[in-house]
Amino acid sequence: MLDGEVRKKLTAIVGESNVLDSEENLIVYSYDATPNYQAMPDAIIKPGNRVEIQDIVRVCNEHKIPIVPRGSGTNLCAGTCPLEGGIVLLFTRMNAILEIDEENLSVTVQPGVITLDMIQAVEEKGLFYPPDPSSMKISTIGGNINENSGGLRGLKYGVTRDYVMGLEVVLPNGEVIRTGGKLAKDVAGYDFTRLMVGSEGTLGVVTEATLKLIPIPETKKTMLALFDSLEGAGKAVSSIIAHKIIPATLEFLDQPTLEVVEDFAQIGLPTDVGAVLLIEQDGPVEVVERDIAKIAEICEHIGATSVQVAKTNEEGLALTTARRAALSALARKKPTTILEDATVPRSKIAEMVRAINEIAKKYQVEICTFGHAGDGNLHPTCMTDSRNEEEMHRVEEAFSEIFAKAIDLGGTITGEHGVGVMKSPYLAWKLGNEGVNAMKTLKFAFDPNNIMNPGKIFAKETKKRVVVQK
């Protein structure tokens, strides 16, 4: 519960109706989309503008009260779980699309705008915002920026970071900085724009963003390639890229994922194959036709058992929608679904998937794997039950080994979900103690009272590194 004086100050800033601290409200914001993490905040505050946020931050800094900025809470790293209490900063009142600038190909938004709403608004003008996290129907742009969200189009188009041109940020001391602008080139000072992107709310509060847009691709085609084995699918991925084709989407689903997704979506996906690649190309008609034909040829040459090109846009959309539903589909199988995002260099995909399967077998846990094969970003997903402590222990051991393997292959512990609480014990595995120390130096310089989303990214203890027996 907030101290009475603090509550009074915060209420004076945003008004009584924008301070929520009933038991029911606190429970609603005590967790996010990540299983097994819950902690009660002291209040939920809904600011209406940047000046109110500055005032809130100053009060919190003075009284050393944690601030957890939260969009829709769809993240998968417990990044918005208010671990150390304090206030949850909600952006529901700051959800305006401020400007779509067709001459400079940019859109300026408040952080609370829903990703898909913004995407649809710019598409009406013939413009395109490529980052498409699977949660985009409910996620916010502010959340996407804080997590540097990825999606299915990362290989060809990059991630959120690549589309943030400028930010307005309230720093932990209450000062406002404005970074970048509607500028394709700007080297005036350190790149605070990209420092803020993916900083998971630990360095400041994003209050406005200018995003880069591109012309919408003329057309799009979708295809499925079926393979007997993981190796076949992995080889096809490498071979497509080696032929200098960069598809818009190059998704991988293993057999167990396929079975679950088909059961959920009922669109006639094959369930008796080793692995499937879902491939999309977009762009000018001639190029799409040519690339899709070439990709089909490559997949057949590698030994695909079947290659099917979607005959209509609706058929293509059904396929990608089914893929986007993978998490929901898997979540139906068991009480607890843990979706990870170990990422490796693209050339190591088949090896990584094989290792995941061996590790799952070793620890007798059920793991399906799907993900963005084109950019090496896999989603090994464990269906389990958090009430079964013994099993949960095995799940944790299995994921530790998966992270260790990813790093051995030149990969990372998280490709697009963020570190949050969940991955923090593994961060030093990727960055080394020197890397984590450098981050702490930066964090402490900006936020000496550690008010911004405390308990995230930096772990109390690094987990002991798994040494995989060779």
Add this chain to the structure above:
Amino acid sequence: MLDGEVRKKLTAIVGESNVLDSEENLIVYSYDATPNYQAMPDAIIKPGNRVEIQDIVRVCNEHKIPIVPRGSGTNLCAGTCPLEGGIVLLFTRMNAILEIDEENLSVTVQPGVITLDMIQAVEEKGLFYPPDPSSMKISTIGGNINENSGGLRGLKYGVTRDYVMGLEVVLPNGEVIRTGGKLAKDVAGYDFTRLMVGSEGTLGVVTEATLKLIPIPETKKTMLALFDSLEGAGKAVSSIIAHKIIPATLEFLDQPTLEVVEDFAQIGLPTDVGAVLLIEQDGPVEVVERDIAKIAEICEHIGATSVQVAKTNEEGLALTTARRAALSALARKKPTTILEDATVPRSKIAEMVRAINEIAKKYQVEICTFGHAGDGNLHPTCMTDSRNEEEMHRVEEAFSEIFAKAIDLGGTITGEHGVGVMKSPYLAWKLGNEGVNAMKTLKFAFDPNNIMNPGKIFAKETKKRVVVQK
């Protein structure tokens, strides 16, 4: 001159032959490509590997000796002028291309490799590294990274920052961090990769870099569109983008620049027109043909007096080579050439060029303007004589007013050259005191002894902001 003990320590690290401190050597490294800045270093050190660099940094940190990392010194912000003495760190011995990874579309290099050498090496494999600073024949990748170099392809392909996937960096405390990797997606921790890119050697020493490559475009076409007026050219730029075409290159040259470039290159450029757009499109044959035809139509519709498509690749290359020679051509006219890079949102190009011409007239200085119209990155270039103090004062006043105007239009003081010494008195105009303070906080946290390239980015005093009379 280095203290005897320090010299001994440094010699023990790199060997006598890699410590240069004769008068002639010190003079050679006392300046870079920027006019009017010169300061003597105490020694030039040529390390052979990362471990030597760690040892050097530790010695310098202990003895508080400035370190100025230097590639080929082609920067235009006096970024490698050893303002406060100390050592110049030269990477001539660390110029290897370590790996071209065709499966993961990446190249890993040491910082001293010449940009064009690397570009040619990857092109032999059918791969493409788009950033192309005009200095690429002699610049190094390390220098490009420190300055976040741009070039002619920024509009379509982005700048150096967009192609750096991972770095190895020696921090001012001598520790090594490794950021990123051969990974299209990686959100494990703060984005130190992009923090280092463009930090002008003030935060650490880059010792290795992994860069992203893309498939080389199939084909390329070049065209020239001539206009009576600046406004016509500006309108054409906006109209091309509004038609959802993103050319690979969209360069602008005003009449005085054209005259000087033609005098230098002798390739039959028109010299009696108001302005010229040099436009290139690359990609699949059909798309290039279609885009070039459409662009020609747009330019004619806007009122171009002539539109000429290069008939051969050689003719196209001659045109872009002439454009790349603009600085050299202008430099022949007067003893001192000051090339600036005020940048504005693309839609403000015509207004900015008009303002530059008015300001030049007001201060009676000679300024030609050319640059990257597609990304709003202009190069107003003043031909003057640094021995004429009175004129130099007027030049400085004129550029102050140009920077103020760029910021008024939503632009920046530097699009691709960096802040260095030259632009440091103006940095707060773009970032505000809050922004500069945030940067100082970061700099001090990483480099409390201020050994890394001291005197750069942060000015002793911010220049008084020009208030333009309306």
